[in-house]
Amino acid sequence: MRVTLSILQKVVINYFYKINTGFFLMVFFVMFGLPQNVMQFHHSLIDGIIKTPSFLLAVMAAWLLYNGKCMDYVIKQLIHPRQHFLYCLYSLPASTAYMYLLYVQAMVYLPAIIYSGCIIVVALQTQHITAAAEVLLFNAMVTCLTPLLYMGVLLRQPVRLMRVPRIKTRLPKPLFSLPLYHIWHNNKQMLFVSKLFSLFVLYIFFKLFQPDHPDVRPVLLCFMLAAAVNLAIIFEIKFFEDTSLSSVRNFPLTVVRRFVNIQLLYVLLLLPELLFVWKGYAVFFTLTDYAQLLLMGTALLSLCYALLFTGITTMDGFIRIIFVILVILFFIILYNPGILLELCMLALAFGLYASYYYDYGEVME
Amino acid sequence: MLHFSEVQKQYGAYTALHINSFTINSGIVWLQGENGSGKTTLLKLIAGLLPFTGDITLNNTYSLKRQRRQFVQLINYAETEPLYPPFLTGRELVKLYCHAKKGSITETEQLLQQLNIYDAYKKPLGTYSSGMVKKLSIALAFIGCPAWILLDEPLATVDVHSVQTVCNLIQSRHNAGASFLITSHQAFFSGSLFFTTALLAEGQTIKNITV
Numbered sequence: 001m002r003v004t005l006s007i008l009q010k011v012v013i014n015y016f017y018k019i020n021t022g023f024f025l026m027v028f029f030v031m032f033g034l035p036q037n038v039m040q041f042h043h044s045l046i047d048g049i050i051k052t053p054s055f056l057l058a059v060m061a062a063w064l065l066y067n068g069k070c071m072d073y074v075i076k077q078l079i080h081p082r083q084h085f086l087y088c089l090y091s092l093p094a095s096t097a098y099m100y101l102l103y104v105q106a107m108v109y110l111p112a113i114i115y116s117g118c119i120i121v122v123a124l125q126t127q128h129i130t131a132a133a134e135v136l137l138f139n140a141m142v143t144c145l146t147p148l149l150y151m152g153v154l155l156r157q158p159v160r161l162m163r164v165p166r167i168k169t170r171l172p173k174p175l176f177s178l179p180l181y182h183i184w185h186n187n188k189q190m191l192f193v194s195k196l197f198s199l200f201v202l203y204i205f206f207k208l209f210q211p212d213h214p215d216v217r218p219v220l221l222c223f224m225l226a227a228a229v230n231l232a233i234i235f236e237i238k239f240f241e242d243t244s245l246s247s248v249r250n251f252p253l254t255v256v257r258r259f260v261n262i263q264l265l266y267v268l269l270l271l272p273e274l275l276f277v278w279k280g281y282a283v284f285f286t287l288t289d290y291a292q293l294l295l296m297g298t299a300l301l302s303l304c305y306a307l308l309f310t311g312i313t314t315m316d317g318f319i320r321i322i323f324v325i326l327v328i329l330f331f332i333i334l335y336n337p338g339i340l341l342e343l344c345m346l347a348l349a350f351g352l353y354a355s356y357y358y359d360y361g362e363v364m365e
Numbered sequence: 366m367l368h369f370s371e372v373q374k375q376y377g378a379y380t381a382l383h384i385n386s387f388t389i390n391s392g393i394v395w396l397q398g399e400n401g402s403g404k405t406t407l408l409k410l411i412a413g414l415l416p417f418t419g420d421i422t423l424n425n426t427y428s429l430k431r432q433r434r435q436f437v438q439l440i441n442y443a444e445t446e447p448l449y450p451p452f453l454t455g456r457e458l459v460k461l462y463c464h465a466k467k468g469s470i471t472e473t474e475q476l477l478q479q480l481n482i483y484d485a486y487k488k489p490l491g492t493y494s495s496g497m498v499k500k501l502s503i504a505l506a507f508i509g510c511p512a513w514i515l516l517d518e519p520l521a522t523v524d525v526h527s528v529q530t531v532c533n534l535i536q537s538r539h540n541a542g543a544s545f546l547i548t549s550h551q552a553f554f555s556g557s558l559f560f561t562t563a564l565l566a567e568g569q570t571i572k573n574i575t576v
Contacts, residue, residue, distance in 0.1 A: 173457050175465075178450055185452040244450045250412045251465040252438035358433070359416040 022319035050131040070108040101147035176261035179237040198226035216289035227297040295342035302349035309356035372419035391544040392561030402566040412442035439512040447502035451491030468508030532558040
């Protein structure tokens, strides 16, 4: 029994946290690093969740989405040729196999279980028994029912997690948009989780922060974080370009034209955030500030993308350097350098891209 | 004519190619060599897909390092195992290449008909077999007005009936002025294809051999 759990821990659970280091670091930074008073922030947040049914529903939707990410990962692992030896689990009694898979599910869903535990404790202390029961029941169902799906996978029954409609219309597919089509077709969970989380960051900001007068700095910081949530997508885009679009280097395009294509792609990628942030117009920022927000998003993503040409081939290394950049930007923005900061970031991104694009020959992991 | 000067390609500490000075004259050139001798690397260097030190010049006019855009406009390349986005249809990929390489969509469609894959033209590439993807990559390499067409193992995974078609296409395009650099482990038995030069990739460099 211990041996089986140890193998599952090594090949499924540990790897899940390894490949999602960036995602968890970002969530941790937003939830625990950013608020000035962490305890007060979370107390207000949990208070809002247990007192407002619509907020609770939104949080449950977020948990479901996170569970979708977990399911997608576990199922892909179970059917991966490298993990075929795990089929031997099904030769065990069904109840034993279920318990093993329940362990896997509980471990990958652990962050949601811990936070829901905190919500339940606060709800019970404040006599919100119904909310506590709802949170408990919801997460118990998610944790206990999902392993049944994994059992089906072990039985080699076809499972489709998310039936997102395929784009069958004859939409044009210009060169710059191809990475986004790739994400839409092959990484829907990543796209939805990233977008939901980045919009959640903006939503919480607008909900909790009430400025006396329009000041772009707080919203700029928040938008920078929302844009940074898309980093996993940037990494995936680079991988896609290296594998499926390698021949594009043979196209007679100038570096400037290629860089313009990158800008168009990132404007498209950040469109949901750009539309959502408009809700803060007049209260949080002025019209000219909006251009600065747009530039911050595209410049940050371009800079991250350009860094991938400098020899960074692993997600871990990528996240570490981006984290440092975000901290530096955080302090620079506090001094209100205006649009000059975004222009410098864009110039740096172009400089790196132009210098390294044709010298790049690494293989990403 | 392709001229190599001080071309060196390293993979980490390993030197895959080191060509001091070498010229490949126009024609249909058969590049031979054992596995790992650097044939594919050489083709990728010419196509501008890999970084390297030194320079390659085309017809003493365009340098890959200094006039990259003009250089790659005249070089088309078909990989051994081409990989394309599976969500794109053949038609969308042809349009993309024709736009980039300034080629004719109608002519490419005719090529696809000759290669017997036109029926799948409007289907996503994810539904293509490896042989069909290979044929499509060959057709894409013919788009525009390239001075050189680089074909890496063009007959690999291609069905017997299409081998003759590929040979005919190469010969007729050569008659129209294009040069070819072809790697192949198989001998071209087609009577309609005549190699003008044979090269051997060996010992991290290339040299002329008798056809």
